[in-house]
Amino acid sequence: MNVLLLIAFAVANILTILFLLKKGYKLKNLLIMMIDGVIECKSIFYIILLMGATISIWLSSGIVPTIIYYGFDYLKDVNLLLAAFLGTAIISFVMGTACGTLSTIGIALLGMGAGLKIPAHILLGAIVSGSFIADKIAPISSLTNLTIQITGTKFWYYLKASLFTLIPTIMVSSFVYAFIGAKYSTSVDVEIIAKYRESISQGFVITPYFLLFPLLVIILAFIGLNIVYNMSAGVVIASFITIIIQKNGFVQVIKTILWGYNAQTGLDSLDALISGGGAMPLLEVVFIVMGSVTLSSLLEGAHLLKSLTETIY
Numbered sequence: 001m002n003v004l005l006l007i008a009f010a011v012a013n014i015l016t017i018l019f020l021l022k023k024g025y026k027l028k029n030l031l032i033m034m035i036d037g038v039i040e041c042k043s044i045f046y047i048i049l050l051m052g053a054t055i056s057i058w059l060s061s062g063i064v065p066t067i068i069y070y071g072f073d074y075l076k077d078v079n080l081l082l083a084a085f086l087g088t089a090i091i092s093f094v095m096g097t098a099c100g101t102l103s104t105i106g107i108a109l110l111g112m113g114a115g116l117k118i119p120a121h122i123l124l125g126a127i128v129s130g131s132f133i134a135d136k137i138a139p140i141s142s143l144t145n146l147t148i149q150i151t152g153t154k155f156w157y158y159l160k161a162s163l164f165t166l167i168p169t170i171m172v173s174s175f176v177y178a179f180i181g182a183k184y185s186t187s188v189d190v191e192i193i194a195k196y197r198e199s200i201s202q203g204f205v206i207t208p209y210f211l212l213f214p215l216l217v218i219i220l221a222f223i224g225l226n227i228v229y230n231m232s233a234g235v236v237i238a239s240f241i242t243i244i245i246q247k248n249g250f251v252q253v254i255k256t257i258l259w260g261y262n263a264q265t266g267l268d269s270l271d272a273l274i275s276g277g278g279a280m281p282l283l284e285v286v287f288i289v290m291g292s293v294t295l296s297s298l299l300e301g302a303h304l305l306k307s308l309t310e311t312i313y
Contacts, residue, residue: 006284009291016298023302030298037297038290043228045286047145049279050231051096052260054238056277059261060253061238062204062246063213065274067091069200070208080118081126081181084109085173088130094214096144098128098135106131118184126177133170137162139217145227155227196270203265205245213237 017030038045058064071087088109092101106127113123135141137159148158200206213234220230235257242248242256260278263271298304 006288006291009288009295013291013295013298016295020298020302025302030301033297033301034294037293041289041293044145044289046228047231048282048286048289050228050235052277052279052282053235053257054096054231054277056256056259056261056279057235057238057242057253059263059274059277060246060248060256061210061241062206063210063238063241065200065204066206066208066210067094067214068274069197069206070211079178079181080109080113080184081123082174082178084113084123085126085130085177088127089134089170092131092134093138094217096135096138096141098131101131101135118181122180126181129173129177133166133173137166139227139230195267196273199265199267199270200274203263210241213241 013034017027020030021027055064071091088101088106092098109127110120110123113120136144138144139155144155144158148155217230217234220233239253239257242253243250248256256278258278258280260276260281261274263274265271265274
């Protein structure tokens with residue numbers, strides 16, 4: 001499907017160029033429009049690639065496994081449905097990706113929900129809701145930074161404006177999930193948690209100090225550090241943690257950053273939980289976004305969008 005989308009943008013760009021050539025535009029000027037658009041949005045491309053690198057290196061460094069490790073302990077005696085909503089919201093805000101959250105802690109929560117006999121579609125609704133709500137305001141989210149880039153605002157002002165609608169949404173959703181979750185057992189399958197936590201502790205060096213690392217990323221975003229520098233610093237520091245503390249080699253760290261992390265804890269279900277990421281798998285996303293940017297640049301540069309909006313209004 002993504003390949004088809006990439007092809008669709010390529011065809012749209014080609015047809016638009018041919019149309020504008022017939023209208024008297026020079027090919028050189030059209031190419032300049034496209035290049036200018038790509039340059040203007042280059043930080044978005046960096047962020048997308050850095051997002052893939054961040055997910056993989058945060059997995060291999062033990063940062064995400066630490067969050068999951070202590071999160072499992074917290075979820076022992078709480079309303080799992082409400083905890084799933086709030087927990088995924090927090091992790092999505094820290095990681096800056098709804099999909100990354102769904103593919104990590106989301107899978108684990110579904111496993112625990114099965115042990116409690118919570119209907120999968122109900123629990124999945126809470127997980128998806130939490131992940132995507134927080135993704136809209138995460139400081140290292142590509143969507144957040146695309147919005148900031150387009151509107152020319154600062155993250156703090158964007159967050160302040162977003163909270164007017166997000167806070168009521170989170171409160172109402174929390175009430176609904178708390179009400180629904182009260183119908184089910186308030187304790188999860190201890191054996192499942194114990195098995196996951198034991199495997200995580202055997203496969204990684206786990207320390208609560210790792211929890212300070214995501215907090216640092218959030219603080220740097222709040223004080224206004226450029227998101228590209230912030231994420232780059234996160235990748236570099238996590239790489240040092242992977243090499244020094246988790247005892248992974250330098251070459252392996254580079255492979256992890258580029259192609260993603262493959263966990264080998266000995267527990268297949270856990271390996272699927274804490275594997276993924278990588279910058280290279282997101283190249284396709286970069287090309288898709290690039291295709292939309294160049295198409296938009298052509299339409300805007302040739303004043304086609306202005307003509308369309310004037311006709312509508």
